Amino acid sequence: MNFFNTYKKQILYLVIALLVILAFFTVGRKSKATPIDNILGFIVTPAQNISTSVSSWFSDKISSFKDETDIAAENEELKAQVELLEAENKRLSMYEDENKRLSALLDISQKYPDYETTGTNVIAKDPGNWFLTFTIDKGTKDGLAPDMALTDAGGLVGRITECGYIYSKVESILDSRSSVSAMSLRTGDLGVVKGDYTLMNDGLCKMEYIDAESEIMKGDEIVTSYLSDIYPSGITIGYVKEVVTDENGLTKYAVIEPSVDFKHISTLLVITDSFAQTTPLPEENTQQEMPQQASSVDVQNQSAGDE
Template identity: 35%
Template structure:
């Protein structure tokens, strides 16, 4: 009998359908009607199909189990990722709190040790975005007793002075601003050379000590402090360290490149000197020496 072509395919499909129906009737009746011969013959004929069906069933069960396992792993992975994010956020908060506590402790220690100053602490809340004007905004104003021209410091040294005051905030002119001039002097006892510290318009983070005679005794490593001249800054506040000394072109003067004691890129908390009194010389020397020693340890990488 020819079974090729569309007719042959239809015959095979019909046979498979009939065979499937027979199987369904047989297995549904199995256990209710006993037909030994037929049972044996049918089981023999259908054993391969039953084995195939059983294999598919087992594989389906295995696939379903694997899918469930994958879904479980996905959920666990999602939970773990969320936990990692929470731990990172908590770690950042803890690190920020630790850094803030360290800064506030340093300010408190400075406030207690600077007996000649009455200080009000403040936080930097904004920075001027101009290319060469170096100003910051702090969260203290006239309501806190802040007035124009009050000096601003940190435990490391001089920051600048108050140039504008509002009710709840103030604008601070930094010593790196070329418009801010600070009366300064070399702390070394056998020098005591005086000059003016100003910011460099071409180098935002650099300051210079200017108006120094070429014959004056200023050298690398000298510590520069406020001279007390000019009526704004009390004498003896640490400004920075001389990094190099250069002659001005065509003149009788030279200037010193000074590395500021304060890292203005990391400036977050400051103290405003709202009142000051002159200390006895021996106490003033000790205070300046403590500031200088702190800077020396910082340069050498030794923790205070």
Template identity: 30%
Template sequence: MKNFFRQNGLLLALIALLLSILIGVGSALLGGNTDPLSNVVNTVASPIRGGVSAVMDWAEGVYTYVFHYQELHDQLSDLQVKVSQLEEQVRQGEEASRENEQLRQLLQLQAKRRDFTFESARVTTRSTSNWESTLTLSKGSAAGVALGNCVITETGVLVGVVSQVGLNWSTVSTVLNTDIEMGGIVTRTYSAGILEGSFDLMSQGRLKLSYLPEDARLVSGDEVVTSGKGDVYPSGLVVGQVEGVFTDPSGMTRYAVVLPDVKLDSLVEVFVIKDFDIVE
């Protein structure tokens, strides 16, 4: 029915208009008296006029809906663009805040360890399995990075040691890797041992502090740092916390299981210690 009115609305409107004119003329000629013909014409024309009016109202409603729909669609598109822009600003703000905090902590570390010469680098890839735990960095020999350099976070937490160097890249054996071996010491008791990775502990994200003295009395939560013995690595780099003390299967020595403070999975930027003062 709507299609009929939409297709023939103009013709029906013209017919209704002509009938209205005829009725008006007839009424005028007859002195305002209603005759049978007028009644017939009005009876026929009334539903037609109602139909035409309904069609016009419907068309106006459709036009209004389409107009407002397009207007709302445009507003939604504008809002989506603004939301995207705001999200990008938030991301940039968070990144700037993280960088500022990292710089602040690095400055604090530099104030404590003025002997350190740093080179910042980004972590480009990481390899963690039951057999190895390594990171690839964005800096190499061209930036002065060398084999044996210690790698730390901005707070001085040990990440690992450089084990391979290219011109513009380097590989770091993390504190969990089995080729790690350096002196460690418990800050509370000054109990010294050797920090080393273990295949058994690597999958658990732990390492050992081996060859502990018999009289060592360690408790869970004791802090472990590098001892600097041997003058190969800096002293005082935070390694992690003691989780427990155990006896070697041979029954000859004791060792502590250490949970590293570094969060290897979330590292973005690290700092290579290219030079440091040897403490006698």
């Protein structure tokens, strides 16, 4: 105690210097949890799990109490929507069959393959106001690894940044540190979806580096592009809410409304396929060759039919 009192300034400066050095050396390096992290994880994560389930139960009860009157109307609406979607689903599955047959003929691998997924629960969220990261209740024990992508029913949620034994840390796409290579489904324009401090709390993000001559517009669906090393291609990110031309006039950015409701995420899917192996296609070649091949296949088919 006396020692502390006499040298408290020096000790403080030493501690500050050590912490600053430590912080600089550990920035973004960690992807595997250290043993200390894991021991703490064994104490903290089960408690977080219980605490989250209890509070979400209460929040569900309260909101269901509030919404009771709207439920009947919503039910009707949803039924109508289900019918519509079923019809569309049938149509699309026919397309899928057709697509499979044609691509088998063309001998190209599927651009949007089925991914192996595993379900997980969100057990805790970042306790501050600057970042949007959260913890999920599965880790290396269940075969998860850093850089795996997470989706919700609606679309992309984020990626795993660090894996403990029974928990993993996830960085959402709204977090300012996240950037996702993306493209507009309608026009094929490329860009980068980034989190933004000013938009994050409204549940929005930004798509930057869009070419000024692109025809991207409000309502366009944005999906992950084939350029990313981390995210599988073709996962919906969200829809364009607003397109703004940058001050320099050379590029545009778009405000994206993610299709995932980040205020109410609870159950998520982790894409566990190691995705780097499934993208051998150099995209340019296939795009150039496809029309020719397709037409030749058509001709063959027709001639076969004729015979």
